[in-house]
Amino acid sequence: MRWLGIDGGGTKTAFSIYDESLRQVDRIVLPTCHYAQAGLPGMRAVLAEGTERAIATGHLGPRFGIGFSICGFGEDAEADRAAKDAARDIAQGRPYVLVNDVEAAWAAGLDMRDGIALIAGTGSIALGVRAGRTVRCGGWDFEIGDEGSGGWMGREVLRAFTRQADGRDARGPLYDLVRRELALESDFDIIGRARTLLADRTQTAALSRLASEAACADDSSARAIFERAAAEEADMVGAIVRQLFRDLTDSPAAVPVAYIGGTFNAGDLILNPLADALPSCCRLVAPVHEPDLGAVLILRDRLNKVR
Template sequence: MSALYLGIDGGGTKTSFVVIDGDGRRLARHDEPTSYYLEIGFDALRALLHRGVQAVLHAGGATAGDIAYAFAGLPAHGEDSTRLAAFDALLAGVLPRSRVGNDMVCSWAGSLAGADGISLVAGTGSIAYGEWQGRGARCGGWGEIFSDEGSAHWLARETLALFSRMADGRAEPGPLLGLVRQHFGLAVDLDLCAAINGNAARSELAQIARLTTAAASAGDTQARQLLVRAGDELALLAAGIARNLALPAGTAVPVSYSGGVFAAGELVLGPLQAALARRLPGATLVRPRFGPELGAALYATRLAGRVLSDDALARLQA
């Protein structure tokens, strides 16, 4: 049997477990809910990971001993030094050859197939990671309370703020007004306060970003402008990575992406490309080659010292 590799891509909405082999065959996948420990608690995170590992191994007809290496990319890893040891021990006793890191690595390893460049993540939260000639750098990912610009949570917050201005008469009413009323079943606009304040989990609130896209598609110019702002904020993350990696001005650096915000398609990719041209001349926006769940598995092969052949990558892509 070819060596097996297990990747875990954690996120604010779901956590994906994937097993591949060294020939680029996908053997199994399993999904669990959010692995954001600040929302579910650290004990629940540990239980989720152990449950998910057992489920994906069973689905792939494998045991822990068959796994040459595993990598788990988890949200909030590295953002509390007092928690690092606990994070790093999460898979101990379950997968003997494994490492835990931040989920930004999954996006980079997947979208760029491990090649030099910059990866933007805009899911529930936002963050960027890049590697260039052996150096790595992170930008963003400071959390939803005062940062995470361009993320689904940020878009949701800005969308609800726009709704409040429309409802008040401070902004011209647009399609967003009716979409939010319908989504929450509001009999009175102020009932939104009860629906949101103290009741909406981070991952649930982020889903409201879909209303931004729907309103923009329906011709709401103010909602469209929120997506333009998101594109600009994400371009700033890429520019921050380039600065932290000390890339010379005009370097031809590929920039890729992953996360639910990009489901808006050209409504956000167009503004992102335009903002990159302003903020990071020389950058090229490229479609992601693999998703972050396969990125986690690919990073596991790298940790094991294995480089997948072009044929294996093509098989994985197919």
């Protein structure tokens, strides 16, 4: 059997085609299917278009399963019903599974093994799994949560700019980067620009790139953003450890923590302070597989159990 893995995140929706050996043979990328950005009809339209395009490649053949991994699934009753209906209709009788993206991230990041998956992309969320028991932390969405994510960091970039602009913090590279990126004629123009930017989580998350550039230029405010982001991410991990791995708190590096998401593209800027902030029983590990494969691994496991 061949497989179609769908990773619907807050920035994009990826459709990856895998052969019988789970080797990726093709990939299609479309805009986000997140219901808060695309709307419920838009969510269905993105999922349907991507699946149709994947089938049209000819790589899937007549028999394949679909793993739907959707950001925000399980958090809104109306959106959940729409996602379930869309997945059922799109699958057209083929085997499929529909899960939240953090569950797929755990499956891919830790190859279905016990531990903690930490996602920090446009949003942020963590999931711990141990002997079939799961504990989730974070994922409270852009307006009130998503600490340590790209969206959160984007807001922090804007805040840091205002502090540098009015003298509360020393001016550094971040000040000039923001003025140039947002084409500000006056520092106060940031107020109007922020109203537009903060209405779109993707645009806000894109500002996190400026934090990386400024931090690499030794901007103290930008480095502090990464340190706070790491502390927020470690806080989610710590909450899961207390609920799921309490008996291992005195066992150094016993709990693997896979890091997944665009925020970690900043490399050591985020990974070093995160490693320092994690509980001592945890160890950071690179993900075993790409997130697109996560829901496929879950589907394959379920199908194997019913045979």
